[in-house]
Amino acid sequence: MTRESFRSPLARALGLGAAKSGVQHWWAERLTAVALVPLCLWFAASIIAHAGSDYAVFIAWIRTPLATSCMILLLIALFHHSALGLQVVIEDYVHSGVKFVAVIAVRLCCYGLAVVGIIAIVRIALGG
Amino acid sequence: MINNGTTDGNSTPTRPRPLSPNIQIYRPQLTSVLSIANRVTGLILSLGAVGLVVWLSAAAAGPQTYRVVQDVIESWAGQFALFGCTFAFFLHLCGGIRHLVWDTVHGFELRSIYISGWTVVAASIVLSAAAWTISLFVAGWHP
Numbered sequence: 001m002t003r004e005s006f007r008s009p010l011a012r013a014l015g016l017g018a019a020k021s022g023v024q025h026w027w028a029e030r031l032t033a034v035a036l037v038p039l040c041l042w043f044a045a046s047i048i049a050h051a052g053s054d055y056a057v058f059i060a061w062i063r064t065p066l067a068t069s070c071m072i073l074l075l076i077a078l079f080h081h082s083a084l085g086l087q088v089v090i091e092d093y094v095h096s097g098v099k100f101v102a103v104i105a106v107r108l109c110c111y112g113l114a115v116v117g118i119i120a121i122v123r124i125a126l127g128g
Numbered sequence: 129m130i131n132n133g134t135t136d137g138n139s140t141p142t143r144p145r146p147l148s149p150n151i152q153i154y155r156p157q158l159t160s161v162l163s164i165a166n167r168v169t170g171l172i173l174s175l176g177a178v179g180l181v182v183w184l185s186a187a188a189a190g191p192q193t194y195r196v197v198q199d200v201i202e203s204w205a206g207q208f209a210l211f212g213c214t215f216a217f218f219l220h221l222c223g224g225i226r227h228l229v230w231d232t233v234h235g236f237e238l239r240s241i242y243i244s245g246w247t248v249v250a251a252s253i254v255l256s257a258a259a260w261t262i263s264l265f266v267a268g269w270h271p
Contacts (some may be wrong), residue, residue, distance in 0.1 A: 030231060033224050040221060048259055052267030055191045062187070071184075082174045089167060117181040120188035127188070 025084060032081035039074040059124055068125040072118050079114035083107050158245045166223040169216040176213040214259055218252040 046067065050058055061067050086106045094102055154160065186197040200206050226244050229235050235244055 030228065033228060037221065037225065040217070044217070044259060048263045048266060050266075051263035055187070055194050058187065058194075075181075078177055078180075082170075082177055085170045086174055089171065113178060113181045117184050120181070120184040123188040124184075 025087075029081065029084045032077045032084065035073070035077040036081055039070060039077060042070055043074055059127075062121065062124045068121060071121045075114050075117040075121070079110040079117075083110035086110070158249075159241060162223060162245050162248060165219060166227075169220040169223070172213065172216040173220055176216070179209075179213075211256070211260065215252060215256045218255040218259075219248065222248040222251045222255075 046061065050061060053061075062071065083106060087103050090099060090102045090106065151160075183197055183201070186193045201210060226235075226248055229244070235241065
């Protein structure tokens with residue numbers, strides 16, 4: 001009996017090994033990276049264009065539909081990408097029970113910060 | 129004498145077993161330095177992302193709160209941190225694009241790896257300098 005025969009056709013089709021997960025993490029990191037390239041360049045260009053602007057001008061910029069939409073997309077992609085990247089760093093260097101606590105804490109912080117940032121954008125966009 | 133670091137082959141070795149060469153032993157190379165830099169800049173940018181949320185929240189809170197955060201950013205320490213984040217941003221961006229190209233199974237020849245590596249370094253320096261120079265001109269600074 002060959003070693004391969006222990007794996008069911010379904011397991012082989014799903015591509016899941018002993019880790020019980022496939023390439024989702026790697027794929028999500030790439031997907032968010034591809035999204036972040038144009039979003040970050042747009043953000044950097046916008047910030048440079050608004051250098052030295054006062055509060056009113058900055059708020060007026062955030063309120064434009066393009067800026068509101070792009071800022072929310074940027075925050076989602078940015079914190080998803082951060083969560084994935086920081087998880088890899090923790091998994092590489094932390095080998096005690098602290099690892100799981102750290103991975104969970106990083107995930108929750110990233111999702112929390114993304115929500116706080118999105119709420120800030122929405123408040124500016126809809127504010128009177 | 130049996131040559132395994134002990135005198136009789138059975139007792140505790142008199143010196144530790146040899147380890148594989150690791151990061152402390154290898155001479156730094158462009159490839160390894162950029163790999164480490166991509167990770168370090170990722171960590172720096174994660175901290176920068178926290179700053180971004182603080183800045184946006186301050187803007188949502190109102191002009192007074194926004195002024196406080198702007199004063200911190202406009203201080204010398206704030207400007208130094210912002211410049212660090214700018215360089216980290218461009219290095220991670222260019223390094224990330226290099227990784228995405230590698231993901232398409234291109235540019236793995238040693239020569240290509242060094243060309244793309246030095247391109248990342250040069251592009252990051254040029255883009256950081258350009259971003260700050262243009263920002264200063266937009267903000268009304270005249271040399």
